[in-house]
Amino acid sequence: MKTYEAIEQYLAHYAESEIREVAQLRLTQSDHVLVIPAFQETTQDLLRVIAGIDDHFLLIVVCNSGVHDTLTVRLHEELTAADDNVSVGNLSWIQSRNMLVVDRCTPTRYIPHKQGVGLARKIGSDIALALIHQRTVSQPVIHLTDADARLPHNYFRCLETTTIAAAWIYPFDHISHTVSNNDHERDAMALYEASVHYYAAGLRWAGSPYAYTTVGSAMAISPRHYAAVRGFPKRNAGEDFHILNKLRKTGAICSIPSPPAVPIGVSARLSTRVPIGTGTAVRQITSMSNPLQEFSFYDPQVFIELNRLITMATSRLMQPAPYDAPWIPSSSADILNTVVEQLNLGAALSRCSRQSSNPERRVRAFHDWFDGLKTLRLIHGLRDAGLKSLPFSELMQLPPFLNLSTGSSPADFSQKMRAYLHAAPVHEAT
Known part of the structure; x- marks a missing residue:
């Protein structure tokens, strides 16, 4: 139309x-x-x-x-x-x-x-x-x-x-x-902003179009x-x-x-006007006695697992013929495999492989199904299955998956994540 x-x-x-x-x-x-x-x-x-x-x-x-x-x-x-x-x-x-x-x-x-x-x-x-x-x-x-x-x-x-x-x-x-x-309130704002930029930066590093x-x-x-x-x-x-x-x-x-x-x-x-959002999140963080230790970030490993999923799914869908084998050849003990089974991703991958003879269209169909909401569910599933979220102090001790100098404060970390997201230019496939 x-x-x-x-x-x-x-x-x-x-x-x-x-x-x-x-x-x-x-x-x-x-x-x-x-x-x-x-x-x-x-x-x-x-x-x-x-x-x-x-x-x-x-x-x-x-x-x-x-x-x-x-x-x-x-x-x-x-x-x-x-x-x-x-x-x-x-x-x-x-x-x-x-x-x-x-x-x-x-x-x-x-x-x-x-x-x-x-x-x-x-x-x-x-x-x-x-x-x-x-x-x-x-x-x-x-x-x-x-x-x-x-x-x-x-x-x-x-x-x-x-x-x-x-x-x-x-x-x-x-x-x-x-x-x-209020230093406590400023810390809360910095932590929340850092978490928003960190999540989006993790998705970008993993290859998600969302x-x-x-x-x-x-x-x-x-x-x-x-x-x-x-x-x-x-x-x-x-x-x-x-x-x-x-x-x-x-x-x-x-x-x-x-x-x-x-x-x-x-x-x-600080706000209670809506159940989720910036003001509500900052209010919750300010209620913590020690936000730097109590407010948590996703373990970087969840984005590594997401990258693994996207890479393998794309590889399967780019093959010239429909693929019916299990989506990932790993043991049932594998944490990613366990969460993927809960999301029924294998069946979705099989459907996408049959939607078109064009590999690029099959990949696009997969990303339309595995959208921002399902991506969030996957990450929550990985967290609940063992990749526990971490306080900011522990996050800074891990090897940064973005290969960036993270800095020592939430504000500095947030600015670096924002710079990564808004680097020029980024042209995404449509």
């Missing part, structure tokens, strides 16, 4: 109702579009997100809550109090700020709790897609961030020289952009691919992970080279 038709079909059948309202507003032409879901945020914090950007862009703010929330309602009221506010249904366009504000925080407009931030991102992204499709926004990229982030001055421009992709991942930094006088960070405040999506996966999943947490997992099956996920990209400043404020 052609791009135009695919987007038309999505907008007609799967997009949220707000896209019909935006068609009634005569928005001015913009170069870029940025979507921010806002819950329990202040106007000051929201405007600080974009303070350093001088490009001409439309900002879509989705004020959302599941029940009455005074802070979110106040944000909506303050943003829409301008004299040049033009409203249609749930939407208000403030021309002087080139800001489109979506009301999903007042009675009859609440977002169902279980759909949470996922639906909020979907509403904003659907509107962005419609505006790109009708060419009110000229650059065909849906940019997304959060109301507590800090975007660098070249936020939009750093995509100009990067590769074509289904989505782009910005580098991010929890440390230098977060003000905290090797990227999944932070909702540091991503951008191709409109064509967004329509192909039918938008953001309507869930209260993990929506960024799940949409990227789907997007990777439609095209490459590009980790934007840094430089030229400057890391986005991502807040690691």
Whole structure:
């Protein structure tokens, strides 16, 4: 299906109702579009997100809550109090700020709790897609961030020289952009950030095509691919992970080279607003008496085993004829073999080998099945089967599988993992 038709079909059948309202507003032409879901945020914090950007862009703010929330309602009221506010249904366009504000925080407009931030991102992204499709926004990229982030001055421009992709991942930094006088809290932020970069770097070293960070405040999506996966999943947490997992099956996920990209400043404020995510993780780490000893990282051996699996599976699928033998000739005591049997990978490998006479297509079918979620299940299976997670101090004593000088602190380690992920250029197979 052609791009135009695919987007038309999505907008007609799967997009949220707000896209019909935006068609009634005569928005001015913009170069870029940025979507921010806002819950329990202040106007000051929201405007600080974009303070350093001088490009001409439309900002879509989705004020959302599941029940009455005074802070979110106040944000909506303050943003829409301008004299040049033009409203249609749930939407208000403030021309002087080139800001489109979506009301999903007042009675009859609440977002169902279980759909949470996922639906909020979907509403904003659907509107962005419609505006790109009708060419009110000229650059065909849906940019997304959060109301507590800090975007660098070249936020939009750093995509100009990067590769074509289904989505782009910005580098991010929890440390230098977060003000905290609490050493314990700073350690918690550094440990969490290190764990996020370490996991993605481990996947990249192992040869996984799902090797990227999944932070909702540091991503951008191709409109064509967004329509192909039918938008953001309507869930209260993990929506960024799940949409990227789907997007990777439609095209490459590009980790934007840094430089030229400057890391986005991502807040690691303590939070209980969603069951998983940065704020929740940092809150849990700060509750530990000794985070450097209690917070754990995956054993590097799990990524070595993942590399072994991917290498062997690829070798089998690249053979000229379908392969029916057991996927890996090892004893039942082998830890990888045990976990692979639990995932029923052998049967999947056999199915993939029969899907096409083209070896490259068979490999692609395998990676579509063995996706980011199944990769995480494999790693958890390896951990539970004996490759126990390690505290940071023990991780630093092991030979680094990335062949990097790891440094002595979580912050230093995280920066090196980030540099590895965002080295230029990385072109992944699509």
